[in-house]
Amino acid sequence: MQHRSDVEAADALKHAYEQIRKEIGNVIVGQDEVVKFVLISIFSNGHCLLVGVPGLAKTLLVQTVSQVLDLDFNRIQFTPDLMPSDIIGSEILGEDRNFKFIPGPVFSNIILADEINRTPPKTQAALLEAMQEKAVTAAGVTHKLSQPFFVLATQNPIEQEGTYPLPEAQLDRFMFKVSLNYPSFKEELQIVKNTTSILNQSVAKILNAEQIIAFQQLVRNIPVADNVLEYAVKLVAKTRPDGEFAAPQVKRLLNWGAGPRASQFLILGAKCHAVIHGKYSPDIEDVRAVAKPILSHRIVRSYHAEAEGLSTDDIIEQLF
Template sequence: MSKDIQAIDQLVHQYGDLKKEIAKVIVGQEDVVDQVVLSIFCKGHSLLVGVPGLAKTLLVNTISEVLGLTFSRIQFTPDLMPSDIIGAEILDENRHFKFIRGPIFANIVLADEINRTPPKTQSALLEAMQERSVTSSGQTFKMEDPFFVLATQNPIEQEGTYPLPEAQLDRFMFNIQVDYPSFAEEVAIVKGTTGDHKPVLEHILDGRTIMDIQALIRRVPVSDQVMEYAVRIASYTRPDNPDAPAFVKDYLSWGAGPRASQFLVLGAKAYAATRGKYSPDREDVRAVAEPILRHRIVKNYKAEAEGMTESSIIQKILGAAAEIS
């Protein structure tokens, strides 16, 4: 246990150095950076939702560089085939079949505009996310650890898209909203990107260290009260739960499954550890609840008509769960 305490103390310094290095390139977006890094420490995947031009690709590329990981970007288009992602077999010069690995074989994979490709191609990526392996011609190829998928989605341009079904969205640990920068941040962005200065990034971590951090996060102890609190929050999103608040039954047609409870606990562990706490409390669960639940609840017509957002419903659920001691 004393070794884990020392490891958490060291993680706090590593996390601070990591954020400083990322800030050399990425101005603002602290919550976005925080959530992406937390998902990596939890061995989870993230979906980044934001309009074009908000540096989502640059953010992912920067994070992969400071983490010392290999990076691959896949631009999803309507004509993209599964073999364009996972690779294909070809005949080599000796007339033997040889598997040529696709861009999915990287530590961090950016799936750009994932909803622009048909379900068959989406499923090829989602198999790799869930199983951490791909299958081609009856052969299974394991992904190299650590492995993360960071997908992006444009929330405003839905023409010619194939929205991800709820069951597939559930594979993502976080749904991260990327918003416009503030005025001061945008001025800083323009100053930093219209000159000839190019920041030099240092590797703060490496693949082996990240895997050690993932194992450390799993070992962080959680009290039964905090675990029950996380499960209560997830269960309160389900309209058919007799204990769910009345507004949930009014506004939601579907709620989060057990995977949400698992991610709430894991996310709280990582959030607490990166802030020097040796065990998470309710505040840590609440801190990660919104990006974990946002894509796991389905609003009904009444919620749409009354202008209720996922965020406002989640905040009401957190309030209702906090009232139960």
């Protein structure tokens, strides 16, 4: 952080983050880790995949985030009969006998892709192209999406009948994969109390689109020490069974390791994690803090790991 303006901007981001957490906490009970990772992915210009059983307030969380950040929000319910044009929009013949493009729901700042594994690969690919390119193509014409653009997809871990699991290459587009757990007894009491009485849970707007884009730029400008960069890249390299840094247990427990995108996201996530915790440059602890949700969907366990009941998080813990 060379310039005073950068230091002030970093302090402003930390302050905004704390305010946003407080506002979201007025509506969402618990789920602190989930909220943290959703906000880090927004400020790092990434996308987030939420995995959890129904009824854990995934939709409410995304709606609340969009209100606090004063962003446009669209929810797309993924179903087996959803077509790519239902997401990106389509060309229609106007009264003047010319085709015109009618934008689909993807033309928004925050997209909630609900149950993304319920729709066939062709429709999944339409959304994933928009995530990667920040633009969509219809009838050979490219249409830019509004910025900032952020996709929060949800997946239901039960009821796998009639679903189309996202392939590894498409999972790689998501910065984080975050698992939502059941609330604690105390949290559930609070949830039931809040949702079964008349409560006006309005939230204040903390940031707008321009400020978010400025903060995304700030996160990229944060300097990183060489040892932290090397730690992040080496951590990812350790997940590759035939790589030079692979430990013997990795060769046995993993079939496939993470690609370079994981290293990029580790550094971006660590930068953002550092700033929201009052630091001006990330250290190794920041890399570790974001490693599990970045690596867990990029490594493929072997038969041995499954037989021993080891989760991807257990294996990442061993890599530390």
